[in-house]
Amino acid sequence: MGIKKKIIILLTLLPLSLTARTVDLYEQYYAICAIKNTGVQVIALRKFRHNGNNLILTIHPVTLQTAIYSRDSLTMVPADMKKIRETFRGTPYCRLFSYAESRGKKLLNAGITHFSPQNRKTYLTVDLCPSRHPLDRKLFTEVIQQFTTAGRPVPMAVAVTGLWMEKHEDDIIWLRRMETDGKIAITWINHTYYHHSKKGTPLRKNFLLGDKLHIEEEILKTEKAMIERSIKPSIFFRFPGLTSDLTLFNKITGFGLIPIGTDSWLAKNQWPHNGSIILVHGNGNEPVGIRKFLGLMKKKKMDIESRNWALYDLREGARDLGREIR
Ligand SMILES: [Zn+2]
Structure with a gap:
């Protein structure tokens, strides 16, 4: 690489790394x-x-x-x-803790997996686990095209990891632009910094359960990295591999965060119904889930047009649920 090219690369990287240290x-x-x-x-x-x-x-x-x-x-x-x-025990925030904790024992998919089925709402969550592939931008552009009504941004949630942010600065800028242009409204979920996983290792020793000593770093370092990129962390958390035990679960709620699971992991053929929290991976690692979501939008085009099928804000679903719990 010529010196001139090196200098240009340095100059383009400089503003970002300076921001990152602030x-x-x-x-x-x-x-x-x-x-x-x-x-x-x-x-x-x-x-x-x-x-x-x-x-x-x-x-x-x-x-x-x-x-x-x-x-x-x-x-x-x-x-x-x-x-x-x-x-604040009467508020949706505090009621959600008790509700989530009553579902905190499960090894897989603990926490809130769906919201109230009564109001025909579904919630899209897109996981960005560490990946070498680029962001699946088609998912976002298609969602914007299909679900945009009367200039309202389309609500969705993105569960982001620190390592993904490090390697995908361009994609983050692109997503932030979609937000500031009013095309999508993202609820940003903390999905840990490193998202450790070991192939072939039993769930009880895998993901965060394999490294309980660094939970504070996994949470706070991710939030810090989000804020450094002008992303506002929400109070939601998603376990890597959707895997946890009760001790770990209670540690997460101790940080003021509410774990979100899914009842509709599309790549696993779990089709959504009213109140579902849909899970797809937008990190290029699970194209089958994206294909299924795009196919679902095509199939339900009429429902989308007649507003019988729409996406909603995760915070709205959580708020409604928090109000319903007695
Ligand atoms: Zn993940």
Whole structure:
């Protein structure tokens, strides 16, 4: 490679790596907060520094929207998750914990696998586990084409890993552009940083169960990498290989996160019904799932046009479920 070419590559990489270094001291931090000018109550989950500013990642316990505030704009009373769950026990956020934890023992697919079947809603989740292949952009462009109605962005959730982000900066920029152009509205799910998996190893010793010592790093490093790329983490988490045990499950909820499974993994021929959380892989590793989703859209074209089949925001499904649970 000529020196000139090397310099050009360096220059193109430079702004990104500089941006990447601007988030630091990213830590767990739990507090009951009020936004100073409105008095609205939110819950602090993390604190960090960004470009020299002290910032707080918060969750609104009713809307389930996360937001980032400057520390100065909040009144905060530090509390642990136990205290927070007691204080906000009637809210959808805290009810979801109890609901998810009652489904936390399963080795495979623990947590929330579907929402209420009553309102004909389905929820698309796209996993981006580490991969050498490019993002399956066709999935997104087809979804936008088929589901866009009256200029509303199409809601979907993307479960992203740190390693995938590292290797796919162009794809991240492309996805972010689809968001800022108002074509899609993504709920970003934490799918761990490294997504360790060992072929041929029993589930009990595989994925996160094979490395319980680095859970904090797997969670916080991913969130930090998201924020460095202008991606706002949500309160949802997806286990690599959908694999966990109760101890691990409770550790994840201890971070204020709610594990999301699936009842419709398309590549495994689990077809969606009302309330389903659909799973496809958009990382190029499971083209059969993408083909099935594209085929499903074709088959249900009339239903999509008549609004009998639409995609919904994961936070909306979780909120509805949180309200229904008694
Ligand atoms: Zn995965």
